[in-house]
Amino acid sequence: MKTRIMYIEDKSKGLSGPAHIGRVTFSKSGKSIRYKGKELQSLKGSGYKANYYDVETGDEYWISGCRKDGADRLYGERVLIAIDEDIREEYWLEIRNDPSKINQKAT
Numbered sequence: 001m002k003t004r005i006m007y008i009e010d011k012s013k014g015l016s017g018p019a020h021i022g023r024v025t026f027s028k029s030g031k032s033i034r035y036k037g038k039e040l041q042s043l044k045g046s047g048y049k050a051n052y053y054d055v056e057t058g059d060e061y062w063i064s065g066c067r068k069d070g071a072d073r074l075y076g077e078r079v080l081i082a083i084d085e086d087i088r089e090e091y092w093l094e095i096r097n098d099p100s101k102i103n104q105k106a107t
Contacts, residue, residue, distance in 0.1 A: 002026045004065070005087050005095060007072040008035055011050040014060035016077055021082060021091055021107070022084035033063060049074060066095045070107050080106040 003025050010017040025034040033040045033052060040052040040061055050060035060072055074079060083091055083105055092102045 001028070005091055006033075007062075007064050007066050007081070008086050009062040009072075009074065010059065011062055012057075015049055016073070016075060016079065019073065019079070019081045020070070020084060021081055021087065024063070053056075066091070068096060070096060072107070082106050 003023050005021060007021055008024070008026050009019040022035060024040075027033070031042050032055075039055045040063065041055050042054065043051055043053055043060070045051075050062050052061045052063050053059065054061070064072065066072060073079065085105070088105065089102055092098055092104065
């Protein structure tokens with residue numbers, strides 16, 4: 001299965017929610033994503049400020065590729081984004097190209 005480090009923001013409680021940088025796994029068809037045990041299905045363009053939903057709970061998420069400049073939040077809020085421990089080093093080295101922050105656990 002194909003994996004990728006991506007930005008995942010929970011939109012279930014409003015336009016701005018808790019966010020993570022983490023590794024997702026794509027389904028064979030590419031229409032769903034797995035992240036931390038959740039199966040997230042594409043909204044196929046029908047969501048409002050969300051592009052995936054949790055198949056089990058219906059909660060909506062915004063999932064996108066990580067930006068090199070770190071401006072991943074949809075509205076540019078300066079709210080911390082947690083970085084999953086298992087990808088932290090790879091994120092700072094390969095995506096942000098900033099080895100000086102390799103021990104930083106949030107953006």
